[in-house]
Every structure is written in C-alpha cells, then in structure tokens.
Amino acid sequence: MDPGFLLGLFLIGLVAGTIGTIFGVGGGVMVVPALTILYSLTAQEAAAISLVGIAASSSYAASYFISEEVVNIRLGMILLVPTVMGSLIGASLALNVQEWILLCLLAAVMTYSGLYMIRNPERLSSPPRDSRVKMTYRNRTEIGGVYREYTVNHPHSSLAVGGISGALSSLTGIGGGSINVPLMNIWMGVPMKVSTSTSSFIISITSMSGALIYYLNGVLLPIVAASVTLGMLAGSYLGSHSTRYINGYALRRHFSVFMFVMAVVALLKAGGYL
C-alpha cells in the first residue's frame, strides 16, 4: 500500500473534519464526495468510511457534552429509537440499491445542507403556547453557567423525521446533523446548544449502527477508513479550537456554494458523465 495514498486520505479527513466542525455540518459532507470523485470509490464504500469517521468524532464530542450536562439524554434516547431503526434500514438498503440512486440522494442531501447553511435558522426556545400538546416536559440544562428552562414540543411527530434522518444518514454517509438540529431547535423548541450536543449524541449511535452493517457485509475498507478517521478526528479537534479565531458564520454562504457545486458533480457522476 502506497504511503502517499494513505497520507492523501488522512489529509482529506483532516480538511473535512476541520471545515465540517467550523461550519457545524460534520465532516461527512466533504468526505463522501471527495472519496467518490477523487479516489473513485463506490458510494457505498465512501458512505461506510464516512460513517466510521463520524461515529468516532461525534462520540468524542458527545462524551464532552454529556460530562458538561448539555445533552438532553432523555430526548436523545427517545429520538434514538427511530433514528437507529432508520439507520439500520438505510444501511441495509444501501447494500442493495444501485449506485446512481445513492449519488442522487447524496446530491439532494448536499443541496439541502447548503440551503440550511445559507438560512441558518435558529429559534430561541419559548414556553409552549399550546397546553394541549401531550408529552411535553420541562428540562433544566446548564448553559453558560446559568440554568435555563425549556420545554420539548411535538415529541411524537418528531419520531418520523428522526427515522428519515437515520435512514438518509446511513444511505449517504452524511451524519444527519443538518436534519436533527433544525428538527430539535425549530420544531421541538430545544435551545440551539442543547440541540447540537444532543444531535452529536444521537449521531454517534446511528453512525455506529450503519457502520457496523457495512463492516459486517465487507463493504468497509479498513485501512482507508483508518486513515480518513484519524484525519477527521484531528480535524474535529483543530476545527473546534479554530472557531475562536475564524468567523464560521460569515463564511457559511461561501461554503454553501461549494456544496451546491459538489451536488452537481455528484449528479454528473450519477449520470455517468464523470
């Protein structure tokens, strides 16, 4: 195995992990297109590798957030039920679906992620206006040293979206944070910081489930995955520390253009033009 080849994969993981962390979309958004376009891997192989990297880096982030008590573990466990099921179904489907379908799905998810980055919706949590909503409960979470109360709304209807998020995550190899975070923040009324940290907790488990299905079916290329995962872990560390110096918010619009271009490239590859 050529060391230069492995170093190249490590660099892809490093860049993807750094940029993904700065922009808050995760490294998978860049790893999957880079591996399919630059290294000519199949969409399934790229998704499997990306899921391993996401599982490792989001576990690291989630363990930090859990020790800081920012994660809403109860909400996370409720949403984990449909997302893990969706992830298992998605990974099983991906093994039997033609590659062009996966590439089209990847293009759709990347376009959505790009639009999400431009709009960057964030809603501050507020007390529920509809007291008839069932299963609402209050939770107290320490944010910036201050205890804030918030109410989780629409837990039942969110389960379906969680399932779709898990399935798309395993099918395309993109973490699912761009679906989970707005779901929790906008629809369920959970504060942004709690949404992102709980999303990390959920993604670590869903990615692991998807990655295991790929691994057990022999789709995962271990040495390639090891190089990319080490790069993604180092990139996540770099990205989380560089957010103090780089205004990721200002650069989000520029990066979203890159995402749209990559979506077009994925579509061209799906059509056999690349």
Next chain:
Amino acid sequence: MRTRTSIAAQSVLYILYAGISLTAAGMLAIIATGDVDGSFPLLAAWGATFTTVAELGLLLLILSPLVGVATLMGSSLLEKDYRHAAVAFLVVMLVALAMLLGSL
C-alpha cells in the same frame, strides 16, 4: 444520574483514546515501512500485523459509542423518568443485534 453519565462519558473517552492509539500506531507502522504488501518480503509478515492492529483500533473507534450508551441505558433503567425511553431503546438495540446477526 450525574455520576453515572460522567462514568459513561469517561468510559467512551478511554475507549476512543485506545482506538486512536492503536489505529495511529498501526497506520504509522504501515507508512514507515513503505509498501509492505509486496515490495519488502521481509516485512510482509509484519505488514499483516500492522494492518490487524490498525483494524482492531478502528473497531474500538466504531464500538466506542456502544459502551457509552450501554452505561447510560443501564443507569436510565434505574431512573423512573428515563425508564420508558430506556426500555424502548433496549428493544431497538435487540432488533439491531438480530439484524446484525442476520447479515453475517
């Protein structure tokens, strides 16, 4: 609950560190010895060992969330407020296990 979640977070971190160390050691050895798959016959046997070490580290990285969630689930079963979510998740994990065994 707080102590138990801290234990879960710490256990995930330790497994992650072990996984990172093994994977990095395996990968560095592969890179340092060059093309160990065939160019250097004397190192070919070692090449397989390095690959195994890197793969073992990778498996630890993949499975690290499972340890955390198992610890959290165990502790959640003891808490009245968390019990329903934990039981539902336990059922899903059993289904997942069945699917994984079925895919072998």
